[in-house]
Amino acid sequence: MYIRPAATATDDGLRYLQIFDSQLGWLCSIGSSPQWGSSPRSNKEELQVEYRNKVKSSEQCWNEPWNRESVRAYIAEIEIKQVELPHRLLELAIESTNNRVRVPVAGMVLQGQSSEYVRDIIAENDDNDAFIYLSYITSDRRMAPFGKGAGARLISHAKDEALRLGFRRLCLDCWRGNDNKLIRYYEKQGFRAIGDFEVNNWQGTVLEMRL
Ligand SMILES: CC(C)(COP(=O)(O)OP(=O)(O)OC[C@H]1O[C@@H](n2cnc3c(N)ncnc32)[C@H](O)[C@@H]1OP(=O)(O)O)[C@@H](O)C(=O)NCCC(=O)NCCS
Numbered sequence: 786m787y788i789r790p791a792a793t794a795t796d797d798g799l800r801y802l803q804i805f806d807s808q809l810g811w812l813c814s815i816g817s818s819p820q821w822g823s824s825p826r827s828n829k830e831e832l833q834v835e836y837r838n839k840v841k842s843s844e845q846c847w848n849e850p851w852n853r854e855s856v857r858a859y860i861a862e863i864e865i866k867q868v869e870l871p872h873r874l875l876e877l878a879i880e881s882t883n884n885r886v887r888v889p890v891a892g893m894v895l896q897g898q899s900s901e902y903v904r905d906i907i908a909e910n911d912d913n914d915a916f917i918y919l920s921y922i923t924s925d926r927r928m929a930p931f932g933k934g935a936g937a938r939l940i941s942h943a944k945d946e947a948l949r950l951g952f953r954r955l956c957l958d959c960w961r962g963n964d965n966k967l968i969r970y971y972e973k974q975g976f977r978a979i980g981d982f983e984v985n986n987w988q989g990t991v992l993e994m995r996l
Pocket of ligand 1: 817922923934935940970
């Protein structure tokens, strides 16, 4: 498994939404339907524009100094022999050469400021205790079990990137329903909850990791 910058050439903006949709059935099956509901997002034009713009911004500022407006979008991919990939998943492959295929298994977006809906808990950023905000992390459920561990790999990459950019703090938010299962996942990765919030009856928690 390796991690590459998301790219407009491979329409990774749309891919983020498709990856997101791939999780909806599974989330419902484990009793977490309120996390993201059941309506697909990849067919919503407004979201397509938003996510394609994230990838465009990421490409444009990739080599620029990091600031509060910065966005960096990543895709985790595997490269395997084509015969090892079930036929129904071939449409997810981006490239095939010498009987090998590259297939995305997860995505992540880092940004220079917290999401607006968590600002009661954490400011846009804090010059005295600056952080990088992990605003999207999701694996492609269609690619399970190939992508098992891709989320943890991306978090580890986010830690490395944050340290390389001079940050000692990584933050994110997540849904806190269904017996805090997702929070427990992030705690296992090294995050700790710093505050709960509620927006439109959606209950979430902000977590941070000190690096
Ligand atoms: C969170 C995620 C990126 C982690 O990827 P990963 O490091 O490859 O880890 P796995 O997918 O193997 O999941 C690890 C464990 O967390 C659990 N888990 C993951 N997402 C969960 C969720 N949304 N709700 C409840 N449990 C969840 C898994 O069931 C698994 O439990 P297990 O160890 O008992 O089998 C991935 O599981 C995912 O995309 N989950 C669904 C979407 C999501 O919630 N994204 C995070 C948004 S803040």
